[in-house]
Amino acid sequence: MADGIGRFIAKRIVFLTITFFIIITINFILPHMMPGTPADYLARGPSMSTKERMRLIKEFGLDKPLWEQYVLYIKNVLRGNFGLSYKYYPRSVMDVIMERMPYTVFLLGISYTVATIIGIILGAYAAWKRNSKFDLTLVGLAFTTRSMPIFWLGMLFLYIFGVKLGWFPLSGALTPGEHYASFWGMLRDLLRHSVLPMTVIILFLIGPPLLLTRSLVADALTEAYVRASMAKGLPPRTVLFKHALRPVSLPLSTYTAILLGYVVGGAVFTETVFDWPGVGRLIYEAVMRRDYPLIQGAFFIIAVSVLLANFIVDLIYAYLDPRVRLQ
């Protein structure tokens, strides 16, 4: 039994390592595909001094043969060295990203959790009341948010609730220049700023878990054991959440993991619209300034975070599903 789970985890670690190196390699190749030399992309901030440039060229071996550059690049990445940002010169890329990271984790962590829970609950009830007005409204909502550009939804929210009604601040995560008397004061300000972006991300993310739960539960409801629990006269809530939802929780959990990459995409757009100081907004800033080291660094950190999150979901999955353990 332990052997099965050990093999499963070993396989996932091999996958994790290979993917990790592929992400590094993509990052390494990108500047080589472009016209000019990699030095033009890595070591040419508008305000960079000659001394700094020489140091970076030496650090990344940009005057050396390709394979040596590759080895040095891997070494540098493992040490967290992505070079210097053009835009935030003379700060290092890693430094800039790490400062932004907590904001994105906060925004996405809460919206993703809330959206998944609400999506599953609504999806289960929609399956219970198939083809009712309630069901059709929810499905319509899920379809619409699926076809809607998230940044446009953000712009509408910003325009209506920010500009027109003035209920919420227009941008940022905290009021600039504000001095907080206590931690709670700061938290209150942060929450006030996050209501709009969070609502937008939640609306964007609620569709997929809702539709999936709805179709899985609809199938489960035709099963004999669920019908038996209905026949016993159990209330719908018990039938749905204690009986119908349990066996479908596995396919649901793999699916929500696939969704992680999608979540990150939503963050780039939402953070851009609401000027939220996270990593997503940072990618936009980097692209606008053609700040190549920053673009690469942000891509690396995001890709690796998603990879690790997937790995964790895999572990939970192995723990939940006895078939994996017994293999």
Add this chain to the structure above:
Amino acid sequence: MTKPHSTQRGIATRLAEKLGLREFGIVLRYNKKALAGLAIIVTLIVIAIAAPILAPYNPFAITGAPYEPPSREHPLGTDDVGHDILSQLIYGSRTSLLVGFLGALGVTIVGVLIGLVAGFAGGWVDEVLMRLTDIVLVIPYIVFVIVLVAYLGPSIWNIIISITILGWPTIARMVRSYVLSLKNSLYIEAARGFGASSLHIMRRHVLPGLIPLVLPVYVLTIVDSILTEAGLSFLGLGDPTRPSWGLLLYYAQIRGAFVRGMWWWIIPPGLMITLTGLGFLLFGISLEEYFNPRLRGTQ
């Protein structure tokens, strides 16, 4: 000269029968979802083709003062330079549809090829291709496309290439498992027993089953491609030489449509993207239900 023509027609008719296109026509009459989707798609294609006739101005010509509110001359006002917003909106349908159709086509071709190769070759080829599929699936799609286009440069062709590079795994997996199920089926074995060539089996038995499998996914992938183009344009990575809905929203955002309260600049482009996406989504889902009756009524 008549012969190839008649065989071609023969194939077309046979294909139509196989896919049950006539039956689909009947379905269309009763399925409101499919009908609504198709209506939206057809309307958009007409708008895109007739853009020079429908648009009041050249989308890149300066035809008014900057930031004009809606008027008879400019039904949706003008942007910060004095371009007519309605004309840009009408021409924008071309960019969206082009990227939508071609991006999804690229994804489908690559996906089908990889799926077929993995399924038929088996062994280590299959193993390598499937691990590659897993890897591409973990890479965050939008972020990677942004990075790629930032390096390759903003043009719709680079956007289409990026969509293709990242989009294929879903179709590849589907096609692979379809091929595997065929490989084990008796009728293929029987066909081989009768001495059918691989090419014959491919044409007669594999491809006809592939179309109902892939066609709905192709249509659904159009939605993603259109949204990707809009998103990239919104981030300033759109093709600057072509008017697009995402680009309209990008300029609206950075040139202060908000502060000026210009909702006529912000609402229409997003509405067009949403409607287009909804059209292809509804049509794609109806196709899926049509080819796979088990799904009917579940979506």
